Amino acid sequence: MAILKVIEILANSEKSWEDATRKAVEHAAKSVKNIRSVYINEQSAQVKDNNITEFRVNAKITFEVH
Secondary structure, X not given: OOEEEXXXXXXXXXXXXXXXXXXXXXXXXXXXXXXXXXXXXXEEEEEEOOEEEEEEEEEEEEEEEO
């Protein structure tokens, strides 16, 4: 039986929500091993002068605990 744990990470990117998601996983992987999946709980964007300046994600990352 595998035991899985979920952590929540907030990440941002100037490019896209997909890039913010990649950054969340890359950052988590620095201290967490055996990442299984990422679930995007929320997406938002910062707007300045009618232009999107930053994409943000609230990511839930699931990993296996040994």
